[in-house]
Amino acid sequence: MSTIAPPANAVANDAHWADKLERLRNRARPTLKLTICDDHAAKAALATAQYAERRIKEQAEQDPASAEAKKAVRTAAAEVKKAQQAVDDASIVLTFQALERTALDDLKKAHPPTEEQAEDGFDFNLQTLGPALIAASSTDGLTVEDATVFLETWSDAEAGALFQAAWDVQHESRMDLGKG
Secondary structure, three states: OOOOOOOOOHHHOOOOOHHHHHHHHHHOEEEEEEEOOOOHHHHHHHHHHHHHHHHHHHHHOOOOOOOHHOOOOOOOOHHHHHHHHHHHHHEEEEEEEOOOHHHHHHHHOOOOOOHHHHHOOOOOOHHOOOOOHHHEEEEEOOOOOHHHHHOOOOOOOOHHHHHHHHHHHOOOOOOOOOOO
């Protein structure tokens, strides 16, 4: 990659321009995690522990100097941590990373819409793009075949969440316009 000298006025206005430019060039693409937990008992136990912790904290606020209340808050927090660990242990976490923009564009072009989809305004075939996008953006090594099976056999909501995770990470923005 050729290094282009920053504009003189940029350097004059920002002595750290070279460092800033280097950071911009080395940004990692966004990632997004999809957590799947089939252990309903573990999820219910976590919800119960979180509810109890909120109630105990509310009660402790009534008497903030109480050693007993402080101990109850610590105990409740420990219960939440334990319940969260049980959910984490029972969960499957899939990670997706945004593709480079040109790779996403190429992937969309490789999955042109059907005639009917084009008439409906679609730029790509969602049915064929879905598995390919999931596989391409998966950092866990999901294949197109894996994604196809999951999209065809999981419930509508779960298949939708799987596709949505792969799609959303492509549109993740970590910028804040107008700040500063």
